[in-house]
Structures are given as structure tokens and as C-alpha cells.
Amino acid sequence: MTQSILNDPFKNKGTAFTEQEREQLSLVGILPPAVQTLAEQAEQVYQQYQSKSSALGKRTFLMSIFNENRVLFFKVFSQHVAEFMPIVYDPTIATTVEHYSELFVQPQNAAFLAIDNPNSIEDSLRNAAGDRDIRLLCVTDGEGVLGIGDWGTQGVDITVGKLMVYTAAAGIDPSQVLPVVIDAGTNNESLLNNPLYLGLKQHRVRGKRYDQFIDQFVSAVEKLFPDVYLHFEDFGRSNAANILNRYKDSQLVFNDDIQGTGIIVLAGVLGALNISKQKLTDQTYLCFGAGSAGAGITMRVYNEMIAEGLSPEDAKQHFYMVDKQGLLFTDTPDLTPEQKPFARLRNEFANPDSLTDLLSVVKAVHPTTLVGTSTQPGTFTEAVIKEMAANTERPIIFPISNPTKLMEAGAADLIKWTAGKGLIATGVPSNDVQYHGITYQIGQANNALIYPGLGLGAIASSASVLNDAMISAAAHSLGGIVDPEQAGAAVLPPVTKLNQFSDNVAAAVAQSAVDQKLNQKPIKSVQEAIQKTQWQPAY
Numbered sequence: 001m002t003q004s005i006l007n008d009p010f011k012n013k014g015t016a017f018t019e020q021e022r023e024q025l026s027l028v029g030i031l032p033p034a035v036q037t038l039a040e041q042a043e044q045v046y047q048q049y050q051s052k053s054s055a056l057g058k059r060t061f062l063m064s065i066f067n068e069n070r071v072l073f074f075k076v077f078s079q080h081v082a083e084f085m086p087i088v089y090d091p092t093i094a095t096t097v098e099h100y101s102e103l104f105v106q107p108q109n110a111a112f113l114a115i116d117n118p119n120s121i122e123d124s125l126r127n128a129a130g131d132r133d134i135r136l137l138c139v140t141d142g143e144g145v146l147g148i149g150d151w152g153t154q155g156v157d158i159t160v161g162k163l164m165v166y167t168a169a170a171g172i173d174p175s176q177v178l179p180v181v182i183d184a185g186t187n188n189e190s191l192l193n194n195p196l197y198l199g200l201k202q203h204r205v206r207g208k209r210y211d212q213f214i215d216q217f218v219s220a221v222e223k224l225f226p227d228v229y230l231h232f233e234d235f236g237r238s239n240a241a242n243i244l245n246r247y248k249d250s251q252l253v254f255n256d257d258i259q260g261t262g263i264i265v266l267a268g269v270l271g272a273l274n275i276s277k278q279k280l281t282d283q284t285y286l287c288f289g290a291g292s293a294g295a296g297i298t299m300r301v302y303n304e305m306i307a308e309g310l311s312p313e314d315a316k317q318h319f320y321m322v323d324k325q326g327l328l329f330t331d332t333p334d335l336t337p338e339q340k341p342f343a344r345l346r347n348e349f350a351n352p353d354s355l356t357d358l359l360s361v362v363k364a365v366h367p368t369t370l371v372g373t374s375t376q377p378g379t380f381t382e383a384v385i386k387e388m389a390a391n392t393e394r395p396i397i398f399p400i401s402n403p404t405k406l407m408e409a410g411a412a413d414l415i416k417w418t419a420g421k422g423l424i425a426t427g428v429p430s431n432d433v434q435y436h437g438i439t440y441q442i443g444q445a446n447n448a449l450i451y452p453g454l455g456l457g458a459i460a461s462s463a464s465v466l467n468d469a470m471i472s473a474a475a476h477s478l479g480g481i482v483d484p485e486q487a488g489a490a491v492l493p494p495v496t497k498l499n500q501f502s503d504n505v506a507a508a509v510a511q512s513a514v515d516q517k518l519n520q521k522p523i524k525s526v527q528e529a530i531q532k533t534q535w536q537p538a539y
């Protein structure tokens, strides 16, 4: 009993408990005598962190601090945001998702919901939340984790990781967040055959039983945490958009892969056009990998073209989608509802039957913007990129499949193949590229640059829903941070400024909610509401 505060990561201060606190809390004699400040603890953690040689070793160490002491973890994270992002989040998190069961040490205050047990949804959420006031919940069913596929219960790690970024980037109180995994089974045979696998050893449940479970989950969330912002992450293609569409008009829900990615890629495209001085409505957009992210981005860019004055019919003419089948036509079998609006007529082309690979499609449609969300590494080949660059002065090329091993192309190759003309962004962080005396900075088109501010803005403004106008406001709020006149400028602001632009995004989103009268509580000043919502790592 007396030691319990040391085991509560939301209250533990470790060696920073003062002598007085040690007396009051019966901690005398069970901590080393020295009383450290938070700054001293943070310095010590950072030194230990630096002594670890591998990314996985670094992450495992940092997570042990997270498990023990949230304030300390977020203090160090806040001091090294850009350095820690690829360690605690993508790409290293992909490895920890793949090895979650083997690496497991503790459940990190997540809720684990089993499809076989719908009657325990409410209790599970309540147990995981304890006495905490939950304002932000991130849920996955682990079917489409990043681009690495179905990882069942192990997907919980991505929800823990996404929530850590909310706090580091936007100052969401870490005691007010709840990671949740819905274990609906897995079709990953390596997990089903792994004796250490910690999830349900059964194939995925689909259809009515699955949909009902999601309904029960959403109702339970609404009942237990009425003000919560519900973030859906890495659901499979057949469920992600369905779920979003079911709840988005009545509840404060957000799908990161569809909406968050749409916003960051649109912001990146607008940043690129700012550099090239071209117009969005002159772009020919090619989506490669028209799944949740690909279709979500396409819809966002399409809406922006309409906002810039094109009619829906005219806007549609600017878009092409390529998926496994090749260029998507109206008569292509198995189109998803999200692909259908952008499918093309066969009779638009002289050679429709040969448009089954990216190179033929690039030759046929001459895209000026190419966004990769295909999970297929190396598919932006030299031939594809040179063909694209031959027909447009400043090609916009975003290979954003994650993690690193799945990128459609690396930034250095893209700069080389376009002779420095390409306007590039990648999903994971990329090093600067030196080419013919110019240093090219590569923007990171990752939804992590957007979703923390978006959530903060929605929560701070007590918005009842997250609608298109708020989403559009978020996409526009990243402009102006990069100097487009500088040679080699990135299309998006650097992760070192994550806190600054999360604040900008939050302000834009909250203002939009208030302008539309979507705030459920009175808001006098948006800035003040945001500041009041933000948490600082301090004892």
C-alpha cells in the first residue's frame, strides 16, 4: 500500500519526492537519499538514452521511463522532440508492434477489448481509466498497422505511440488519454502460430458481429466519457471509412489515416505549390495505393480544388487512382465506395487494357503530383520518376508509405532522378539531401504533424463534431512557417517546430468550431481555452 504511489506513473516522481513528501507518503527509507530535481532526472535519462546503441534499445529504455513516471518521460521528450519522434513513434514503433508479445512488460494503462466478450466493454474501459477524466481515446483493431498489416492485439502499441505524440506535440494531459485495442482476431498466421502471442488466437471476425461490437464500443465510450475525442487508427480498408461515416455526423470522432493524412498531404501540396508558384487547379493528381489513406487524401485535395472554384465535375477530371488492379476504371471489379467517384472511363484512353502498372499510367496521364500510399517499396522507380519529370517542371512526389522499409522511393533518389526539381515529402523522417551544391530539406508528410493540434483544438473548443470546415482550417494553418524562397526548402515545416505548429493548428480548428457554433461550452477566447487545456511536464 505505502509503495503504491511509486507504481502509479501518473503520480510517481521517483527520486524527486521531497523529504516532506517522503514523510507524508511513507516513502522514507524506500528511495535513495538524494532528492533530485526534474531537470536532473531528465538529464540523467537523456544520458542513459544516449548510451543505447540501437533504436529498439533506445525505445525500450524510454518506455521503461514512460511506465514509471509520465512527467519525467514527457519532460525529456519535450526537450528532444525531433530526436525522439522516430524512436518513440514511426518508424521504430513498427518493430515494437511486430514484437509486442515478446517484448511485453506491462499493459501501459491501455484497455484490451475482446470480440468474444462484448458484455465486458464497459467494465474494461472503466477499469483501464480508473479515476482518470478521459478526454482523448485512441482505438485500433490492429488490422492495418502502418503498412505492415494485421498485428491483432499487438496493434495496441500504435495507440500508445499516437497518444504520446499528442502530449509531446500539443500538450494533451497524459492522464486524460486512453489507448484501446479491439481484438477482433487476426489473420496473421505468424501470430496465430506464435506461442507467445498475447491476443485471441482466432481469425478475424467480420460483418454483423464486428459492426455490433463497434457500436457497443462507441456507445460505451459516449456513456463513460461524454466529452471524449475518439480517434480511430489503423483499421483495415474494409472497416475504416465505414466506421468513420457511421459516427462522424453525430459524435466527435476522427480517423487519422483518412482525415489526418488528407490534411497533412494537402498542406504539403500547398507548401510545394508555394515553392513552385503553381496553382492547385492546374495539377494532375495520381494516387498510388487507393486505400484508406490514398482515398482520404484524394478526397481532401479534391475538396480543396472545389474550394478554389472548380465545379465537382471539373475537379474530378484532375484525379487518377492506381491500385493493385492498375488504373481504376468504372468497370474495375471490387472498387471500394471511396474509389468509385475517382474511377475513370475506359474510353478516355486509347490503350485502357495496358494501364495495369504505374509506369504505363504515368505515361498515359502525365501526373504533376504523385502520392504513394501503396505499402509497396521501391515502386516509384527511376523510370516512373523520369517519365513524370519529363512532363512537368516541378513534380510533386510524396512516397508516404510507412515504415521506412515500405517507402515507394527514398528522398535522395527522387532528388537525383528529377535533377533537383522534385518537391519531395516522405512519411518517415528523411535526412537532408545534398545535390549539386544545394541542400534539400525533405518535409515529413506524416499525420503526426497534424493530429495533435487537431485534437487539441477540438477538445479545447468542446466541439460536438469534427467537420470539413475544421479539417480544411487545419490544412491551411501550416502555411507560412517555411520560407519558400530558400533553395532546397522543404514543403512542410520541420518537426523541430512541432509544438509551434500544433498550437497554430489547434487555434485554427478551435476558431472554426466556434465560428460554426459547434462549441458545447461557452468560449470567450480560443487562445485561452487552448492554454487551459494544455498540460506541462512539471511536478
Ligand SMILES: NC(=O)c1ccc[n+]([C@@H]2O[C@H](COP(=O)([O-])OP(=O)(O)OC[C@H]3O[C@@H](n4cnc5c(N)ncnc54)[C@H](O)[C@@H]3O)[C@@H](O)[C@H]2O)c1
Residues within 6 Å of the ligand: 144, 145, 146, 147, 148, 234, 236, 237, 256, 257, 261, 264, 288, 289, 290, 291, 292, 293, 294, 322, 323, 324, 325, 372, 373, 374, 375, 376, 400, 401, 402, 403, 406, 426, 427, 428, 445, 446, 447, 448
Ligand atoms: N505518412 C502518413 O501520415 C501516412 C498516413 C496513413 C497511412 N500511411 C501509409 O500509407 C500506406 C497505406 O495505408 P492505408 O491505411 O491506406 O492502408 P490500406 O490497406 O487501406 O491501403 C493500401 C492500398 O494499397 C493498395 N495496394 C497494395 N498493393 C498495391 C500495388 N502493388 N499497387 C498499387 N496499390 C497497391 C491496396 O490494395 C490498398 O488499397 C501504409 O504504408 C501507411 O503506413 C502513411
Ligand SMILES: O=C(O)C[C@H](O)C(=O)O
Residues within 6 Å of the ligand: 090, 145, 146, 147, 234, 256, 257, 401, 402, 427, 446, 447, 448
Ligand atoms: O503512424 C504513422 O506514422 C502514420 C500513419 O498513421 C500510418 O498509418 O502510417
Ligand SMILES: [Mn+2]
Residues within 6 Å of the ligand: 145, 146, 233, 234, 256, 257
Ligand atoms: Mn495510421
